[in-house]
Amino acid sequence: MSVLAPAPGAAEVYRDPARQARVRRRARRDALVGMASLFGFVIVVSIVVSSSPGWPAVQETFFNGQEFISTFPGLLEAFWLNVRIFLVAEPLILIIGLLVALARTLRSPIFLPIRVVATLYVDIFRGVPTILVIFLLGFGVPALRIEGMPKDAVFWGTAALVLSYGAYVAEVFRAGIDSVHPSQRMAARSLGLSLFQTNRHVVLPQAVRNVVPPLLNDFISLQKDTALVAVLGPIEVLRRAQIDASSTFNYTPYVGAALIFIALTIPMTRFADWIQSRSRSRRRAGGTS
Amino acid sequence: MNSAILSVRGVWKSFDEHPVLRGIDLEVGAHQAVVLIGASGSGKSTLLRCMNGLESVDAGTIILDGDVDVTGFDTDLDVVRRRIGIVFQSYNLFPHMTVLDNIALAPRKVLRRGRAECDDQARGLLARFGLEAKAGEYPDRLSGGQAQRVAIIRALAMEPEIMLFDEITSALDPLLVGEVLDAVRELKSGGLTIVMATHEMTFARDVADQVCFLQGGVVLEQGSPAQIFESPGEPETQQFLSRLPH
Ligand SMILES: Nc1ncnc2c1ncn2[C@@H]1O[C@H](COP(=O)(O)OP(=O)(O)OP(=O)(O)O)[C@@H](O)[C@H]1O
Numbered sequence A: 001m002s003v004l005a006p007a008p009g010a011a012e013v014y015r016d017p018a019r020q021a022r023v024r025r026r027a028r029r030d031a032l033v034g035m036a037s038l039f040g041f042v043i044v045v046s047i048v049v050s051s052s053p054g055w056p057a058v059q060e061t062f063f064n065g066q067e068f069i070s071t072f073p074g075l076l077e078a079f080w081l082n083v084r085i086f087l088v089a090e091p092l093i094l095i096i097g098l099l100v101a102l103a104r105t106l107r108s109p110i111f112l113p114i115r116v117v118a119t120l121y122v123d124i125f126r127g128v129p130t131i132l133v134i135f136l137l138g139f140g141v142p143a144l145r146i147e148g149m150p151k152d153a154v155f156w157g158t159a160a161l162v163l164s165y166g167a168y169v170a171e172v173f174r175a176g177i178d179s180v181h182p183s184q185r186m187a188a189r190s191l192g193l194s195l196f197q198t199n200r201h202v203v204l205p206q207a208v209r210n211v212v213p214p215l216l217n218d219f220i221s222l223q224k225d226t227a228l229v230a231v232l233g234p235i236e237v238l239r240r241a242q243i244d245a246s247s248t249f250n251y252t253p254y255v256g257a258a259l260i261f262i263a264l265t266i267p268m269t270r271f272a273d274w275i276q277s278r279s280r281s282r283r284r285a286g287g288t289s
Numbered sequence B: 001m002n003s004a005i006l007s008v009r010g011v012w013k014s015f016d017e018h019p020v021l022r023g024i025d026l027e028v029g030a031h032q033a034v035v036l037i038g039a040s041g042s043g044k045s046t047l048l049r050c051m052n053g054l055e056s057v058d059a060g061t062i063i064l065d066g067d068v069d070v071t072g073f074d075t076d077l078d079v080v081r082r083r084i085g086i087v088f089q090s091y092n093l094f095p096h097m098t099v100l101d102n103i104a105l106a107p108r109k110v111l112r113r114g115r116a117e118c119d120d121q122a123r124g125l126l127a128r129f130g131l132e133a134k135a136g137e138y139p140d141r142l143s144g145g146q147a148q149r150v151a152i153i154r155a156l157a158m159e160p161e162i163m164l165f166d167e168i169t170s171a172l173d174p175l176l177v178g179e180v181l182d183a184v185r186e187l188k189s190g191g192l193t194i195v196m197a198t199h200e201m202t203f204a205r206d207v208a209d210q211v212c213f214l215q216g217g218v219v220l221e222q223g224s225p226a227q228i229f230e231s232p233g234e235p236e237t238q239q240f241l242s243r244l245p246h
C-alpha cells in the first residue's frame, strides 16, 4: 500500500501506483519476450529454407523479382474487375438472403407457394457447387440465344455468385431469426404489435446483430470466389495471372495474385474477429432481459 | 362483484394429452385486484396467457367488458392485447432499444401516435415510478427490479384496462421485490384492474380483493384474502397454505 492512499470512501477510483507500475513493467517484458521469440523463429526458418537444395529453383519459379515487377501492375488492374463483381454481388446477396429467410418464416397458408419456392431455392443452390452454377449460367444461358438476354460473361458470372451465395446467406439470416428468443416475440405481440411490426422492430434488428460475424465470413469467401468467374473468360486477376504465367512458364504472377487477395482478406478477417469478440463480451455483460 | 370486466367461463386447455385447465370459471370486477395462487404447474401462467390470447383455449369463453370474446375465431387479438397488458416473470425487455424506446415503441407503432408525444408519455411514466434517470439506458444496464418496473411501464404505456402479472417478482433478488410490489400497489390505487399470479402471500393478503386457489385445473376455492388465508374451506387449500414458508 502506498503512503498516499486516500481514506476509505474518499475517492471514486483509486489504484495503487506502485501496483500499476508493476503491472505495466510485466506487460512490457511479455511484449519484448514475444517479439524476440518471433524474430528468432523467422531467422531460423529463413536459414533452413534458403539453405535447402531445391530453394534456388523454387525462388526462380515462384518468387522471381523481375517477373513480379513486370506483371504486378497488370494484376492489380485486372483485380479491379474482381472488386467490381464483389461490390455489385454483395448487396444483392444480402437483399436476396434476407427476403428468402423472411419468406421461409411466413406461416399463413396463402403464402405456401412463396415458402415452397424459397425452400427449394435454398436446397438447390446450397447443394450445387458454385463453380457448377457459374458454368451453367455462364455457358448455358447465352447458348439459348434468347433475344434481349445479356451474353456478357461477367454478368452471368456475377449472377451465379449472387444465386449461390444468396442461398447461404438466407440460411445465415434464418439462423439469426431463430436465435432470437421466442419470449421476445411473445412480449412484442402482447403489446399489440402485429406480426409484421414484431418482425420489423423486435426480431430482425436482433437477428441481424447476431449474424454479423458469420456474414463477414461469407463476405471474405465471396471475395475469393470472384476468381471463379475466370472460368468464363473475362480478364480478372486470376485469368490475368494465368495468361502471364503461361507466356513465360513462370508462376510468380500466381503468387502476385495470391498476395492481392491476402492483402484484402486479412484486414477483413481481423475485422470479423474483432466484431465477434466485441459481441461476445457484450453478451456476457448483458443480464437476463 | 357487480360488473365483471373479464369473465372466464368453462375454459379448458391441455398441452397434447396433458390437461392443465379443466373448466376454469372466474369473474374479474372492474378496478379489482384478483390474485391467483396455486402450486407450481397448477396452470396460473397458462390461464393468464389465455386471457390475452397468447394461448388458444380448447373450450370455453373469455369475455372482455361484456362484448369481446378473447377466444373467438374472428377476434382481432391485436385489439384485445391493446386493452389487456401482461408482464412476465422474465422481463423480456427488448435488449437492442433504450428504456425510452422500449416503452414508446408500441404506442408509436400500434396506436400511431407521434414520437414526441410517446416520448413525453414514457418520461412521465418513468418519473412516476422513480426511473426518469434510466430513460437513455439499455436494458442490460438495469437491475432486476428496475428492469421489471420498466416492463410494467412498457405495458402501462398502452393504457390497458386490465393488467395481467405473471409472477413478476419471482426472478428478483428478495431485496428488490419490494420496489416492484410498490409499483403494483400504486397501479391498484390508481384504479387499474389487475389479475396477478404470485407466490407473495403477504402481498396478496394486503392488496387482493379476491384470491383464487387453482388446483387440478379448476378454481377450487375463491374469496376475500381474509376468507382464504384465515379460514380456507377446502382441505387442499389448507394444505397448500400450510406448506408455504412464513
Ligand atoms: N407451451 C407448453 N407446452 C407444453 N406444456 C406446457 C406449456 N406451457 C405450460 N405447460 C405445462 O402446463 C402446466 C401448467 O403450467 P403453468 O406454467 O401454467 O403453471 P404455473 O401455475 O404458472 O406454474 P408456476 O408456478 O411454476 O409458474 C405445466 O405442467 C407445464 O409443464
Ligand SMILES: [Mg+2]
Residues within 6 Å of the ligand: B044, B045, B046, B166, B167, B197
Ligand atoms: Mg407460471
